[in-house]
Amino acid sequence: MSPVANGEAVSTATLPQLLRRNAQAMAERPAMREKDHGIWQPYSWRRYWEEARDFALGLAAAGFGRGDKLSVIGENRPRLYFAQLAAQSLGGVSVPVYQDAIATELAYVLNHAETSVVVAEDQEQVDKVLSLRAQLPNLKLVVYDDPRGLLNYDDPILKSFEAVKQQGREFGAAHAGYVDAAVDAGKPDDIALFSYTSGTTSRPKGVMLTHANLLLPAAAFAKAEQLKPTEEHLAYLPMAWIGTSLVSIALHLHIGFTCNFPEKPETVGRDLRELGPTIGLAPPRFWENTLTAVTVRAADSSPLKHRLFEYFRRVAEQTEQLKADGKSVPPHLRLAHAIGEILVYAPVRDQLGWGRSRVVYTGGAPLGGDVFRFFRSFGINLKQVYGATELSGLCSVQADGEVDPDTVGRMLDGMEARIHDTGEVQVRSPGIFHGYYKQPEASQEALTEDGWLRTGDAGFIDRRGHLAIIDRAKDVGRLDDGTSFAPQFIENKLKFSSYIGEAVVFGDGRPFVTTMLAIDPNTVGKWAERSNLAYTSFQDLCARAQVGQLVREEIRKCNARLPEATRIRRFLVLNKEFDADDDEITRTRKIRRGFVAEKYAAVIDALYGGAAEVELSTEITYEDGRKAVLESCLAIGDVYEPETPAFASTRILAGAAVPAAAGE
Amino acid sequence: MAVAATSATRTDEVQLAATGVSKRFGGVRAVEDVSISVRRGEIASIIGPNGAGKTSLLNMISGFYRPDSGSIVFDGTETTRYRPADIAHLGIARTFQNIALFGGMTVLDNIMLGRHVRMKSGVLSSFIYWGFAQKEEIAHRARAEELIDFLELQDLRKQQTSALAYGLRKRVELARALALDPKLLLLDEPMGGMNSEEKEDMARYILDVNEQWGTTIILIEHDMAVVMDISDRVAVLDRGRKIAEGTPGEVQRNPKVIEAYLGTGHERTERAA
Numbered sequence A: 001m002s003p004v005a006n007g008e009a010v011s012t013a014t015l016p017q018l019l020r021r022n023a024q025a026m027a028e029r030p031a032m033r034e035k036d037h038g039i040w041q042p043y044s045w046r047r048y049w050e051e052a053r054d055f056a057l058g059l060a061a062a063g064f065g066r067g068d069k070l071s072v073i074g075e076n077r078p079r080l081y082f083a084q085l086a087a088q089s090l091g092g093v094s095v096p097v098y099q100d101a102i103a104t105e106l107a108y109v110l111n112h113a114e115t116s117v118v119v120a121e122d123q124e125q126v127d128k129v130l131s132l133r134a135q136l137p138n139l140k141l142v143v144y145d146d147p148r149g150l151l152n153y154d155d156p157i158l159k160s161f162e163a164v165k166q167q168g169r170e171f172g173a174a175h176a177g178y179v180d181a182a183v184d185a186g187k188p189d190d191i192a193l194f195s196y197t198s199g200t201t202s203r204p205k206g207v208m209l210t211h212a213n214l215l216l217p218a219a220a221f222a223k224a225e226q227l228k229p230t231e232e233h234l235a236y237l238p239m240a241w242i243g244t245s246l247v248s249i250a251l252h253l254h255i256g257f258t259c260n261f262p263e264k265p266e267t268v269g270r271d272l273r274e275l276g277p278t279i280g281l282a283p284p285r286f287w288e289n290t291l292t293a294v295t296v297r298a299a300d301s302s303p304l305k306h307r308l309f310e311y312f313r314r315v316a317e318q319t320e321q322l323k324a325d326g327k328s329v330p331p332h333l334r335l336a337h338a339i340g341e342i343l344v345y346a347p348v349r350d351q352l353g354w355g356r357s358r359v360v361y362t363g364g365a366p367l368g369g370d371v372f373r374f375f376r377s378f379g380i381n382l383k384q385v386y387g388a389t390e391l392s393g394l395c396s397v398q399a400d401g402e403v404d405p406d407t408v409g410r411m412l413d414g415m416e417a418r419i420h421d422t423g424e425v426q427v428r429s430p431g432i433f434h435g436y437y438k439q440p441e442a443s444q445e446a447l448t449e450d451g452w453l454r455t456g457d458a459g460f461i462d463r464r465g466h467l468a469i470i471d472r473a474k475d476v477g478r479l480d481d482g483t484s485f486a487p488q489f490i491e492n493k494l495k496f497s498s499y500i501g502e503a504v505v506f507g508d509g510r511p512f513v514t515t516m517l518a519i520d521p522n523t524v525g526k527w528a529e530r531s532n533l534a535y536t537s538f539q540d541l542c543a544r545a546q547v548g549q550l551v552r553e554e555i556r557k558c559n560a561r562l563p564e565a566t567r568i569r570r571f572l573v574l575n576k577e578f579d580a581d582d583d584e585i586t587r588t589r590k591i592r593r594g595f596v597a598e599k600y601a602a603v604i605d606a607l608y609g610g611a612a613e614v615e616l617s618t619e620i621t622y623e624d625g626r627k628a629v630l631e632s633c634l635a636i637g638d639v640y641e642p643e644t645p646a647f648a649s650t651r652i653l654a655g656a657a658v659p660a661a662a663g664e
Numbered sequence B: 001m002a003v004a005a006t007s008a009t010r011t012d013e014v015q016l017a018a019t020g021v022s023k024r025f026g027g028v029r030a031v032e033d034v035s036i037s038v039r040r041g042e043i044a045s046i047i048g049p050n051g052a053g054k055t056s057l058l059n060m061i062s063g064f065y066r067p068d069s070g071s072i073v074f075d076g077t078e079t080t081r082y083r084p085a086d087i088a089h090l091g092i093a094r095t096f097q098n099i100a101l102f103g104g105m106t107v108l109d110n111i112m113l114g115r116h117v118r119m120k121s122g123v124l125s126s127f128i129y130w131g132f133a134q135k136e137e138i139a140h141r142a143r144a145e146e147l148i149d150f151l152e153l154q155d156l157r158k159q160q161t162s163a164l165a166y167g168l169r170k171r172v173e174l175a176r177a178l179a180l181d182p183k184l185l186l187l188d189e190p191m192g193g194m195n196s197e198e199k200e201d202m203a204r205y206i207l208d209v210n211e212q213w214g215t216t217i218i219l220i221e222h223d224m225a226v227v228m229d230i231s232d233r234v235a236v237l238d239r240g241r242k243i244a245e246g247t248p249g250e251v252q253r254n255p256k257v258i259e260a261y262l263g264t265g266h267e268r269t270e271r272a273a
Helices: A007-011 A015-025 A045-061 A078-089 A103-113 A123-131 A161-174 A178-185 A211-225 A242-255 A265-275 A284-300 A303-324 A331-352 A369-377 A440-446 A487-495 A521-530 A538-543 A545-559 A593-599 A601-609 A645-653 B002-009 B054-061 B084-090 B107-118 B123-128 B132-150 B166-178 B196-213 B224-230 B248-253 B255-262 B266-272
Strands: A030-036 A039-044 A069-073 A117-120 A141-144 A158-160 A191-196 A206-210 A232-234 A258-261 A279-282 A359-362 A382-386 A416-419 A424-428 A453-461 A467-472 A500-506 A513-519 A568-573 A613-621 A627-638 B014-025 B028-039 B043-047 B069-074 B092-095 B184-188 B216-220 B233-238 B241-246
Touching (some): A015 A078, A015 A211, A030 A078, A030 A265, A039 A045, A045 A078, A045 A161, A045 A178, A069 A078, A069 A103, A078 A117, A078 A178, A103 A123, A103 A191, A103 A206, A117 A123, A141 A161, A158 A161, A161 A178, A191 A211, A191 A242, A206 A211, A211 A242, A232 A279, A265 A331, A284 A303, A284 A331, A284 A521, A303 A331, A303 A369, A369 A382, A440 A453, A467 A487, A487 A500, A500 A593, A513 A521, A513 A538, A513 A545, A513 A601, A521 A538, A538 A545, A545 A568, A545 A627, A568 A601, A601 A613, A601 A627, B014 B216, B028 B043, B028 B069, B028 B216, B028 B233, B028 B241, B043 B054, B043 B196, B043 B224, B054 B069, B054 B216, B084 B092, B084 B107, B107 B132, B132 B166, B132 B196, B166 B196, B196 B224, B233 B248, B233 B255
Parallel strands (some): A069 A117, A279 A359, A359 A382, A513 A568, B043 B216, B043 B233, B092 B184
Antiparallel strands (some): A191 A206, A416 A424, A424 A453, A453 A467, A500 A513, A568 A627, A613 A627, B014 B069, B233 B241
């Protein structure tokens, strides 16, 4: 029953070979479940293989072969996985793309990768691809999953998934054992995947990863974390994200657990709860949003419940803090914690869908320590992992009992990290990529001469041997008095506030730190409702003086936990959210700092020029690519420190041993 | 092949024929001697200024009003004197201008209610539940789930309809009408009060219903762009009378229609436009 392969078997296998093995070793066990028509519909391992095989035959009949590229575009759907494995079975390459990419981005990636087959989820995606057809000379076939609304399309390039499989079965009747032979011919060093990096600096780059690149880190991770075939996982993050490819393809095939797909993005919350996954991986954004949702729901409940929640939340925080410091927890706190477990923690875990979770991970970017501690204190075993697309996603994880918010844990078996003189983290791993597609110079620059990957992250290795990441190396800056500061560290502290959605912090080469932030429309909207503040639109809400005051208070709370020199002095509430369609953040929601600084140069000038407001005209892009210009005048706020320096120094001179209350 | 499938649903066979129907309310002549015929599988629109008699005509087709004179024939059955419930049994479903959902019930329950017409188990067997009634319930739930999938209401299944936004309630109402498995669907201003994005979505759903199940659709709508975009044929009413009928292009060029909408002296307006 236990199909966990040993390391040796993995290093000589390809993804389709593992699929075929699973289809034999655990034929009738569910490989996937998709919630459809209100019911979780299982797909066995046998079915997974048969679907991939038949689709591969269909692709072969259409002339797809070794080295050809197939792109999937859409939400997580079984057929999009069948298609990727089908392409890889024939020695082809899977190129998943972001389902919310706008036309120009999509055209760039599909062209750059020379994709010849696109498998699209539905009419929306088909329309997007067909509208770009004139720009896609390599495109030969567009396959759709959901036929809805596509009945009247008579474009010969367009076929249904079933039609391709049907052609495949006819082709297969004439070519017995075709796919098996192709799978046998596959080598672990064949390219399996192009993962286009979101690129915080430039156009996306196609990271080439081999079967071995993906499988070796997956195997090392499975071993370190003792993952079993009985795990349940819910896959709902973009298929183009390397984390998805790693978990829902490589780890999934390697271990043979069950991968579940939600009904649609809006139902993820409920689907999580119904399913109760045992493992999970999500970027910081997800955890920040979840925390916000919990806080909002607690505030919306009855006063008694709200007070209970707040009380036990403090109990949990204190207990967690004591444990983290290695101190013993006093009996009364232990008792309170036990009551809290019954009244608050377990129900919250259950509501969030993590009631059965053994371990969940955050990765992709640093998660603020406060958010991290919240989940751990509520009994969710949240751990940090570290990786990069160029490392096939993963190279380190925190071991149980060694979890803390400041590090990303130890390197996995077979991987090493070192800190270069510049402070940059460099990693050696079997997951290191085979270069950027068609960009040999960039590929060469990414590696050191002795074959270590330059991650571009600044970090250090602590005395336990844990790797700690500070920020992107190029983002770590200095104020003009020489104080070094890491913008992301401060931003994460700001984002701990449920009212602040996204924030960019400035300060490199400046006298003090400032921020431009976007409020969270849901929480601030609810807050406005509760405080009887009428507003007409998001822009109107952002411009309200009361909202400015609210944000100022939140910044003060954040300042209280920052060193004196790097406290935020001035801020501006932006009247739009940061949007990937406007290139301000990447599709994985990382701030594109350089771009933002350029686009909002007027704001930065005003923040440091002492102006009370700034005229701003911003271009916004709609989802369909249309553009519009937003003209507005935004107010800039000052964050006053409560105690004046003169007063504080008097007290110190007078010898009063009262420490000045920081911030508040 | 795909094109052939569509033309198969659009036939010349008349599915609904209203001949010379009139309706008065006291001294008001709401509808006067109007004849329209709708072919199987087409999307027909009825347009006209406020008070032109559009909704009254729809009410007569669905049995809410009885015509004072004239006749209505649906699928070969004269339905002029039928009650609304009997007409529903024949396969005509409708939605309302001001949404008529059960606000205290969930989206799913509202849709299941639409299946009621198609349920056969009686009071006794429903009471016992196991056996026939259970089997039937499961079959009907499966159909309700198809509609939830079709209209993308998955995340709202268990929500009370009164708590939903206006555009969503319109969509739920459409789902309930579709739950009857209608042969003819009457939609009274399905896009009234919607923003342009919601309108686009609704237009797509209407086209998809027509394409997927070949359902004949009669549509009352004020948004001319939508009407001209999705209708096969358009009938124009003005003060209770039919003043024009034809393809969207024909109707748009018809001087009587222009007059009804813009009043006399329209030429100047037109030139200015």
